[in-house]
Amino acid sequence: MWFYRSPTVVYGDDALSFLESIDMKAVLIVTDRNISKSGILEKVKAHIFSPSVETIDYIKEEPSVDEINDAVEKIGNFKPDTIIGLGGGSSMDAAKVILFRLSRPDLDFFDLTPLSYLGIKKNHKFIAIPTTAGTGSECSWAAVVTDRNDGRKAEMASPEIMPDFAILDPSMVSGMPAEVRRNTATDALTHAIEAYVSTWKNPYSDSLAREAVMLITSGCAKLHDDPENMEYNSMVQIGASMAGSAFSNSQIGLAHALGHAFGAVFHKPHGLSVGIFLPRVIEFNDVSCHDRYEEINSFFSTDLRKENLEESVKSFLKFMGLPLYVEDAGIDVDEYMTRKKVVADLCFESTGIIGNPRDVSRSDIDKILSDMIHK
Ligand SMILES: [Fe+2]
Secondary structure, X not given: OOOOOOOEEEEOOOHHHHHHHOOOXXXXXXXXXXXXXXXXXXXXXXXXXXXXXXXXXXXXXOOEHHHHHHHHHHHOOOXXXXXXXXXXXXXXXXXXXXXXXXXXXXXXXXXXXXXXXXXXXOOOEEEEEEOOOOOOHHHOOEEEEEOOOOOOEEEEEOHHHOOOEEEEOHHHOOOOOHHHHHHHHHHHHHHHHHHHHOOOOOHHHHHHHHHXXXXXXXXXXXXXXXXXXXXXXXXXXXHHHHHHHHHHOOOOOHHHHHHHHHHHHHOOOHHHHHHHHHHHHHHHHHXXXXXXXXXXXXXXXOOOOOOOHHHHHHHHHHHHOOOOOHHHHOOOHHHHHHHHHHHHHHHXXXXXXXXXXXXXXXXXXXXXXXXXXXX
C-alpha cells in the first residue's frame, strides 16, 4: 500500500481570487520583508475578507529553530483558523512549522514526525502561495530548518503539514529578480530529475517529473527574452510545483544531499548549490539508471537538449548563468579544499542519500567533491 499526496492546486490567471471563496475567520500570514515591502502582501490581503488578519513578515532565508520559536511567541494569544505561507520556500517552510507549533504546543520542536497522526490540521486550514517558481514547498510535506549554531539543516516532515491549497498565480512570480529565477528554476529541475530516478519512484512521481522537465526547460528558454510573459511564467510555476509534488511523493537524491551540505558550509543559494552538483551526480549514477536518464532527457526543451542528460543539464546551467565549478561560484579554492571535508560529513545526514539510485560511499563523495574544481 502506498499513497499519492497533494494539495488542491489552484492555478492560472486570477488564481489568487480563489481566496475569496474560503471561509476564514482569523488569518495568520507568514512571509518575509521583501514580500511585505513589494506590494505582494497587500495584493494577497485584498482577496481576504476575514475580520482578523495578522502578519509575521520577518522570516529570513533558511529559517532557524530560534526564529520560528520567536515568531510563535509573538503570535501570542492570536488564534488563527487559517495559516497562509506566502513567499519562497523559506516562508512556506516556516509556515509549516509554525502551524505545527501552534496546533501542538504540548510537543517539542523536533517531535514532528511522519510516523504518527498528530492532529495538526484538526482546527486549521493551511494555504501556500509561492512567489518563486522552484522549491515546490507548496506541494510538499517537508520543511527545512537551520540550526544557526552549526549550520546544520534539519529536514522535518509529516503529511499533516502538506498545504490544503496551493495557489499558483503567475502574477506572483512574473516580477522575480533574475538571480532568484535562475536559482529557483534550477532547484525545480533538480527535483524533477532526482525524483525520476529515486529508489522511491512510482507512476505518479514519474508522470509529474516528466511533465515538469518539459515545462521548466521550455518555460525558461522562452522567458529568457520575455521575462514577464504570464504564459511562460505560468509554465515554469506549474512545472516547479509538479516537480515539488514529484519529489514529495518520491525522494530527492545525491545532488540535494551534497547541495544542502555545500549551501550550509559556503552560504550559497539552494538552487545554485544543488545545480552545481547535478552534472557530476548524473555521471556517477549513470551506471545504475542509464535508461531512466535517457527517458527524462527526451523531455528537455529542444533548445537546450543535448545527446545525454548530463550534457543537457550543463547546457541548462550555462543558459541560466549558473556555475559548473566552485571557483565560478566565487569560492576560494584553498578554502574549498580545507572545508570540503565538512561538506562530505554533513551530506550523509540528508535523506537524499537514501533516495539516490546508486549506493554512495565516503570515497565516492570525496571524488565528486574533488572534481568540482577546474583541473
Ligand atoms: Fe531543492
